[in-house]
Amino acid sequence: MDRSLNILYFAWVRERLGVDGELVILDEGINTIADVLAMLSARGAAYTEVLSDVAKLRFALDQDYGTTTSTVGLARELAIFPPVTGG
Template sequence: MPHQLDIVYFSWVKERLGRAQETVVCPETVHTIGELIGSLKASDALYQDVFSDLKKLRFALDQDFVGLDAPLGNAKELAIFPPVTGG
């Protein structure tokens, strides 16, 4: 059964993609955040550009900070954003 996931984008990621969020159906071969990002990059040159340096991004799965190797499981939401700095 396909897994549907809401992706929410913040800051320059949102600006460069031209959208604040989208819903994707994860391919059955996708099990981690890294694999999902790879699938998105393979689908469109815009994703290739925005996700070209993953060290500049942070990820939260259902509001918990995680790494690229985190399993998607039954998560409902993935947030993608640059590191937050304080002042």
């Protein structure tokens, strides 16, 4: 059974990748957000550059904050964005 994940990009992540989001099919063995990032990074230099420093990124699985060790499970959406600051 194919697992799909809708990935949404925000702020400078979106600008540098040139897309708002995409639907990806998760390979077998993709279990964590870190696994998804590794899969995306294999797509090319732009992904590698944007996703290389996870300290500059935040993640949400189905609108709940997560970390690189969070299990993707049956999540339908992964948002990737820079830290949010308020004012």
